[in-house]
Amino acid sequence: MVTRRVTLADVSKEAGVGIATVSRALAPQDHPDVSAETRSRIRAVADRLGYRPSVTARALRTSDYHAVSILLPEGIWGWWDPAVRGATAAADRLGYRVLVQQFANPEHTADEGLRTLPYAGPSNAAAIVASLVEVPTEGLLIFGSADDTGVAEAARRLRLPIMTVDDVAQDLVLPTIVTDSRVGAREGVEHLIGLGRRKIAYVGSQYDAFYVKERLLGYRDALAGAGIPFREELVIPCAYTIDESRRTYPEFDRFLESEPDIDAIFCEADEIAAPVLRSLRAAGRSVPDEISVVGFDDDRPAVIVDPPLTTVRQPYEELGRRALDALLRLIAGDTIPIGRELVPPSIVVRDSTAPAG
Known part of the structure; x- marks a missing residue:
């Protein structure tokens, strides 16, 4: 069941300013016609009321349209496929469409011969998150970037709920779900x-x-x-x-x-x-x-x-399902603390092991 969305009109009434002023204050880029003090006050009201931009209205969709985005780092890691499959299945059960996009990561080679993983280090993920202002999406699931302050800030400015699947990041700024x-x-x-x-x-x-x-x-x-x-x-x-x-x-x-x-x-x-x-x-x-x-x-x-x-x-598909379920809870207004949810793995026995002779 989808609850009634807080609108610009609700924020306007609570803040005691016009809808146009609210719209400018909540824009991703600071508007020159709105003072820093007014912008801060309106954003505080919006946060208190739980306002999020109406992506459906922006996309001229009906009220039955609901979508989330998945961002994947470019790379060769095939496990993303079953994880995305699990997330997509979870979204489909609840009537959400899934929009999938890749983001690029530069490759780095250190003098000692170490190389970063395909989804570690600086990327253009934050820029892509910021561009979602033009996309009819209500939340974001991203593989990697759990320690990316740029991604976290871009999502915050859009008031876009975000969940990650990231077993590389050590100092988290976003919640994540990973295998134990x-x-x-x-x-x-x-x-x-x-x-x-x-x-x-x-x-x-x-x-x-x-x-x-x-x-x-x-x-x-x-x-x-x-x-x-x-x-x-x-x-x-x-x-x-x-x-x-x-x-x-x-x-x-x-x-x-x-x-x-x-x-x-x-x-x-x-x-x-x-x-x-x-x-x-x-x-x-x-x-x-x-x-x-x-x-x-x-x-x-x-x-x-x-x-x-x-x-x-x-459990790749389970990771995807759990991450998507967590994202939908965030969209519904729940709070998920920054940290790791650990999912237990299992042993698969094949021919490379045998009792000692």
């Missing part, structure tokens, strides 16, 4: 421990991202829970792990050349597991009999590698 990476990594390593594996290496990236730190913490949690000492030399951070053209990682190859005494590997992501499996095969290390391997995400690489990968499955 720490719990997932712990469960993945516990699966290996349950198979009798005790000498477990961790192969990850060098990215400065929230989920990266959480998955390493989950690895350590599982070891501690089983009474297995953590060994720093069994953690192998690799550069350029998003570059799918790399068949192996030099850092991991050097690790194998040292002939480490290991019987299992937990990989930070499935895309990391693929080069790891190639290196193990080249080194003559049998998977899963000699070394069992677990990944994280349950992305496409998990089912096309040999052997198929046991992995921690992210």
Whole structure:
């Protein structure tokens, strides 16, 4: 059920000024004919009444038209498809149309060989959010940008409810829904421990991202829970792990050349597991009999590698559904605090793991 929308006339009456003055005061760009004091007072009234611009009227739509926008960063990450599918299904059930648009992120390469993720760092997302003033949308779901103050400010000026799906951002300025990476990594390593594996290496990236730190913490949690000492030399951070053209990682190859005494590997992501499996095969290390391997995400690489990968499955469609449901609550006037809602993952067992011999 859609409640009655607060109108410009309501704000005008409460503030004691004309509708034209209210319209100018609430415009995204400060209007020269409205003083800062008047603008501040009118905006405070609008916030108190819960006013949001009538995008349906602006688009000359009927009162039955309701839409939300989804912004996606450009990149190769296929998990956005099921997440958007879940969000779209949730919107459709409640009679909302979905408008999807991409935003660009510049690529950065640091001297140390680190590269930002496709949806991290400066982008044109804030400019696109500001342009939604011309689009008949009542709320915004954005993948990434949970730490982007420009995006948050652009949405605030439009009085546009906004929800994010972002496991990269660490210092949040917007609410977000993500997979519980720490719990997932712990469960993945516990699966290996349950198979009798005790000498477990961790192969990850060098990215400065929230989920990266959480998955390493989950690895350590599982070891501690089983009474297995953590060994720093069994953690192998690799550069350029998003570059799918790399068949192996030099850092991991050097690790194998040292002939480490290991019987299992937990990989930070499935895309990391693929080069790891190639290196193990080249080194003559049998998977899963000699070394069992677990990944994280349950992305496409998990089912096309040999052997198929046991992995921690992210609930992508559920993330999309929950994020859209949260956005619609914001549209209805609810308040969602800035923070993370964590969604539990699950283990998918395939042929890359087996009991220790």
